[in-house]
Amino acid sequence: MTKEVHFFRQACIIESMVESYSKHANHNMRRPVVKEDVLSFMRENQLQTTGFLKELEEFAHQENIPIIPRETVAYFRLLLQSLQPENILEIGTAIGFSALLMADNAPQASITTIDRNPEMIALARQNFAKYDVRKQIRLIEGEAMDQLSELQGEFDLVFMDSAKSKYIVFLPEVLKRLRLGGLVLIDDVFQGGDITLPLEAISRGQRAIYRGLHKLFDATLTNPDLTASLVPLGDGLLMLRKKRNQVRLPD
Numbered sequence: 001m002t003k004e005v006h007f008f009r010q011a012c013i014i015e016s017m018v019e020s021y022s023k024h025a026n027h028n029m030r031r032p033v034v035k036e037d038v039l040s041f042m043r044e045n046q047l048q049t050t051g052f053l054k055e056l057e058e059f060a061h062q063e064n065i066p067i068i069p070r071e072t073v074a075y076f077r078l079l080l081q082s083l084q085p086e087n088i089l090e091i092g093t094a095i096g097f098s099a100l101l102m103a104d105n106a107p108q109a110s111i112t113t114i115d116r117n118p119e120m121i122a123l124a125r126q127n128f129a130k131y132d133v134r135k136q137i138r139l140i141e142g143e144a145m146d147q148l149s150e151l152q153g154e155f156d157l158v159f160m161d162s163a164k165s166k167y168i169v170f171l172p173e174v175l176k177r178l179r180l181g182g183l184v185l186i187d188d189v190f191q192g193g194d195i196t197l198p199l200e201a202i203s204r205g206q207r208a209i210y211r212g213l214h215k216l217f218d219a220t221l222t223n224p225d226l227t228a229s230l231v232p233l234g235d236g237l238l239m240l241r242k243k244r245n246q247v248r249l250p251d
């Protein structure tokens with residue numbers, strides 16, 4: 001390799017280390033669904049991340065990797081410390097930020113997290129090797145739908161933070177593996193507020209996501225076998241509690 005090529009490569013590495021996410025990705029993360037000044041208030045005044053979580057948060061922001069925002073971090077802290085779940089499932093690991101946050105706030109929990117992106121898997125593995133001090137986290141590589149059917153045991157809490165059009169596809173498998181009274185948290189369901197628009201107002205390329213999210217709402221929000229709540233944190237968090245052993249979902 002010539003000196004010039006070497007310096008060019010080094011410069012590229014410094015500018016952006018992660019190829020999976022461009023600087024134009026995740027624009028909904030920057031479109032608050034609550035008033036901007038309220039959002040800033042929430043982000044600035046609630047407990048900040050520190051130590052390795054702060055480092056990972058800064059890395060994710062710098063590389064445009066979508067991770068849960070600060071207001072959701074504050075809520076997860078409170079929820080996990082209160083519920084102390086023993087078995088957690090996460091769909092969508094990315095660099096491992098939310099998995100490590102959950103491990104930190106539920107120190108007795110076993111956490112299974114699934115991702116299919118090789119670049120994210122490599123970063124998550126590095127981060128878990130360094131920061132998962134109690135060895136709580138197991139990373140499963142692959143497409144979530146394939147991996148879900150292979151999972152053993154019951155979960156107390158499931159965090160779904162992956163392809164939004166697929167939430168409704170994953171849901172039956174997730175509910176089968178959730179204990180009675182357990183919680184499912186589903187992130188980014190508001191599409192920066194555009195979820196309220198008629199489908200014709202959405203670009204064709206995006207419609208599958210909206211169709212998937214509307215199917216998810218139709219199946220869950222008033223389902224008598226579940227207790228559901230839409231929480232305007234980040235880009236919208238749908239929370240579901242399994243109220244009955246058999247949860248009937250529309251075909």
Ligand SMILES: C[S@@+](CC[C@H](N)C(=O)[O-])C[C@H]1O[C@@H](n2cnc3c(N)ncnc32)[C@H](O)[C@@H]1O
Nearest residue numbers: 067068092094097098115116117144161162163
């Ligand atoms: C929003 S990021 C997860 C962020 C992470 N939960 C956090 O807050 O730190 C979404 C991740 O889900 C993964 N993903 C999306 N669809 C998936 C699927 N069908 N199966 C497995 N992983 C998927 C992507 O590769 C990406 O790393």
